[in-house]
Amino acid sequence: MKNSGEAWPPEGTEPVAAHPDAPGPGTKLGVHFSECFGCGDEQDGGLHMESTVGDGLTVKSQFTVTEAHQGAPGLAHGGLLACAFDEALGSVAGNLLRLPAVTGRLETDFRRPVPVGSTLFITATLDGMDGRKIYVSAEGRLDAEDGPVAVRARALFVTVEFDHFTTHGDPNAWKKMRDSNRVNP
Numbered sequence: 004m005k006n007s008g009e010a011w012p013p014e015g016t017e018p019v020a021a022h023p024d025a026p027g028p029g030t031k032l033g034v035h036f037s038e039c040f041g042c043g044d045e046q047d048g049g050l051h052m053e054s055t056v057g058d059g060l061t062v063k064s065q066f067t068v069t070e071a072h073q074g075a076p077g078l079a080h081g082g083l084l085a086c087a088f089d090e091a092l093g094s095v096a097g098n099l100l101r102l103p104a105v106t107g108r109l110e111t112d113f114r115r116p117v118p119v120g121s122t123l124f125i126t127a128t129l130d131g132m133d134g135r136k137i138y139v140s141a142e143g144r145l146d147a148e149d150g151p152v153a154v155r156a157r158a159l160f161v162t163v164e165f166d167h168f169t170t171h172g173d174p175n176a177w178k179k180m181r182d183s184n185r186v187n188p
């Protein structure tokens with residue numbers, strides 16, 4: 004990504020390897036939490052994204068834009084596209100490192116309109132870590148793996164203790180996530 008003019012990943016970022024128990028290339032990741040807005044299959048209004056581990060330190064996700072995702076008539080809402088990238092970027096960080104982490108910063112570049120009915124093919128890459136900071140980036144291509152780039156994004160995720168979720172969210176977060184992580188427990 005060039006737009007912010009900052010080096011990416013920032014100086015001090017170290018390369019990382021996938022966790023030894025991380026799912027391998029070709030593994031379908033399924034749902035990490037059934038009520039997740041990004042991937043959940045019990046979230047009627049959600050994005051219903053599907054992700055698969057790619058080669059190297061990547062996860063490939065697909066997001067099909069429906070009428071429920073419009074901003075302007077016939078076009079995806081930019082905020083929902085940012086959400087799709089948050090999910091894809093969180094998936095590459097969480098699944099390959101197997102560490103609990105939350106989005107600290109998310110940047111998006113919208114390069115082409117994304118029409119209703121189109122599918123974004125998103126490739127998210129784990130770029131490295133610096134202490135608790137995880138750097139990830141992604142690009143989304145229109146309607147095919149080699150389609151034109153419509154959106155680019157990059158993000159900083161920060162690792163947290165699991166009690167981040169039980170303290171700030173639902174005290175039963177651990178059980179809920181464990182019970183609904185059906186594909187990649």
Ligand SMILES: CCCCCCCCCCCCCC(=O)SCCNC(=O)CCNC(=O)[C@H](O)C(C)(C)COP(=O)(O)OP(=O)(O)OC[C@H]1O[C@@H](n2cnc3c(N)ncnc32)[C@H](O)[C@@H]1OP(=O)(O)O
Pocket residue numbers: 035041089090091092093094097098101102104105106107108134135136159161163
């Ligand atoms: C097997 C598992 C599978 C799992 C699959 C999961 C898929 C998930 C898919 C779903 C995906 C959806 C995911 C979601 O939707 S996550 C939901 C959206 N995000 C949040 O709610 C996060 C809210 N923020 C916080 O809780 C805290 O601020 C955090 C925890 C992030 C940090 O507060 P904490 O007090 O703990 O730590 P710290 O402040 O010392 O910061 C630590 C370091 O980080 C640096 N820093 C922090 N923020 C920024 C920033 N904005 N720009 C630049 N740098 C920043 C900071 O300078 C410091 O650096 P350094 O001083 O060490 O150098």
